[in-house]
Amino acid sequence: MKKSPPKKIRIGIVGTGGMANAHALEFNKIPGVSIAAVCDIDPARAQEFSAKHTKGRATAFSDHRDMIARGDIDAISNVTPDALHAPISLDAISAGLPVFCEKPLATCHADAVKMVKAAHKAGVVNMVNFSYRNCPAIQLARDLAASGRLGDIVHIEASYLQSWLVSKHWGDWRTSPGWLWRLSTKHGSKGVLGDVGVHILDFASMPVGPIRAVNAKLKAFQNLKGRRQGNYTLDANDSAVLQVEFANGALGAIHTTRWATGKVNSLALAIHGTKGAVRIDLDKSADTLEACLGGDIELSNWKPLKAKPTRCTYRRFIDAIRTGTPGEPDFARGAEIQKALDACFTSNAKGAWVRV
Ligand SMILES: NC(=O)c1ccc[n+]([C@@H]2O[C@H](COP(=O)([O-])OP(=O)(O)OC[C@H]3O[C@@H](n4cnc5c(N)ncnc54)[C@H](O)[C@@H]3O)[C@@H](O)[C@H]2O)c1
Known part of the structure; x- marks a missing residue:
């Protein structure tokens, strides 16, 4: 037919x-x-x-x-x-x-x-x-975590590092409205945390599960803080360091900055469980992760694992x-990440752990 x-x-x-x-x-x-x-x-x-x-x-x-x-x-x-x-x-x-x-x-x-x-x-x-869900490696990491091959997940390290405040890889932020609004809370920016921090929060919690509590330190570095550039007051955070507790009890260290001199757009995630670990480094590959599983644990031996292709968000x-079926990630997921983001701002203001 x-x-x-x-x-x-x-x-x-x-x-x-x-x-x-x-x-x-x-x-x-x-x-x-x-x-x-x-x-x-x-x-x-x-x-x-x-x-x-x-x-x-x-x-x-x-x-x-x-x-x-x-x-x-x-x-x-x-x-x-x-x-x-x-x-x-x-x-x-x-x-x-x-x-x-x-x-x-x-x-x-x-x-x-x-x-x-x-x-x-x-x-x-x-x-x-x-x-970043379009990277097949994160889908494989989720499958491995869900199948129990990593055992109980205990420790997570994740980072998203950019350097456009110290380089001109993507043009000059001083003269480009496309970068300036990202530095100004009055223009609706939530800083680096709202801009790319949301990617890393989604990336880390997709295989590990929801975030239960955060302890965040956000910073707008002094050489920008309070400076004006045309209509833009530069006050949004440009570096963020988060301690995170996941609902399954795992602890995580997550950080992001626009000041990572020498990095352009680097996203990395490592998940360590009681039976195995996986790590993703998007500077190296979007479709291959490294895994340390089973007998390899005693040798600290990491092997590449290639992921199946995944449908991109646009096609989804x-x-x-x-x-007529729901597409993932949906608004509910966006709101869940937004809740974690709000908790980071409250935590930063209080200088304390905050439940999400
Ligand atoms: N998912 C990703 O990987 C990714 C990557 C980059 C940017 N983004 C997101 O995409 C969005 C846009 O980012 P960008 O880098 O393209 O910014 P940009 O500043 O380059 O582009 C935004 C455009 O929106 C226009 N605009 C402003 N107000 C408008 C309105 N009321 N109606 C219609 N157009 C309006 C501006 O004139 C501008 O052309 C942001 O929310 C950013 O976080 C996502």
């Missing part, structure tokens, strides 16, 4: 800055998916984006409400700065549209919960782009719409 073509899905992308390029490239690869509309408060940027990724076929808007009101898109991809994730996603949900939202889901747990409730009430597919979103 001839297979029927996949259901056509027209995506509207809101926010056409740096990360939106990755969204467009990935959605453009999926059969039956088209980018039908794009929106940015900078109309020229939206036009350019449409020309670059859709040969100008996507209608360009400067207000997402107009884009939604036209009624000719089936879903939105929200790639705006963090403070706009909640309001724009809520507008799309009230119009009955599935939403693929960038991380962090919101700027606080209360807003994230509103998003979860609204999406459930409207019955729309909802996903948050914890994109489209599949969820087509099949």
Whole structure:
């Protein structure tokens, strides 16, 4: 029997800055998916984006409400700065549209919960782009942990290290709004913790399980703290060191910074259990982890294990719409991570452990 073509899905992308390029490239690869509309408060940027990724076929808007009101898109991809994730996603949900939202889901747990409730009430597919789940190695780590091959998980080390405050690998943060909003709480940034800390919290707790308590120290280094750059007051944390207790009793050391001179974008995770350990270093490989299991423990012998390919978050979103089944990671997961994030801020303010 001839297979029927996949259901056509027209995506509207809101926010056409740096990360939106990755969204467009990935959605453009999926059969039956088209980018039908794009929106940015900078109309020229939206036009350019449409020309670059859709040969100008996507209608360009400067207000997402107009884009939604036209009624000719089936879903939105929200790639705006963090403070706009909640309001724009809520507008799309009230119009009955599935939403693929960038991380962090919101700027606080209360807003994230509103998003979860609204999406459930409207019955729309909802996903948050914890994109490091696209690395097959983390899926294998989760399978190994779930199968019991690591025994009881006891100790976790995880880090996400960047250096864009000391290098120009990704351009000059002093002159680029795309970096400056990330340094300013007034612009809705939760600092490095909200920006890439959420990835590492998701990455670590996906195989290990929920986080029960945190003890966090957040810092905005003195050479930036309180400085002004145009409209931006630079006050968001740029380094974070967390002690973490997981619900299963395991302890973890998790840290992240924008000052990791010599590192560009390094994400690493090690999980140690009573019967084995795994480690992932994305500078080395996204699809192979190293494992120390069984007899290898006595020799400290680590062997590479290659993971099966995994569907990326963009495809999961489209599949969820087509099949009517929930896509992972969903808003509820985004809200769970947001809760841990809020607890880190409370812990930092109190200088004490805080339950999540
Ligand atoms: N999942 C990942 O791996 C990953 C990687 C990078 C960025 N991100 C996330 O993607 C989001 C965007 O980051 P970016 O690096 O592209 O930032 P960016 O500043 O380069 O782009 C944001 C764009 O949104 C536009 N914008 C602002 N307000 C708007 C509004 N009301 N309506 C429409 N457009 C609006 C800006 O003009 C800009 O073009 C952030 O939330 C960030 O955390 C995720």
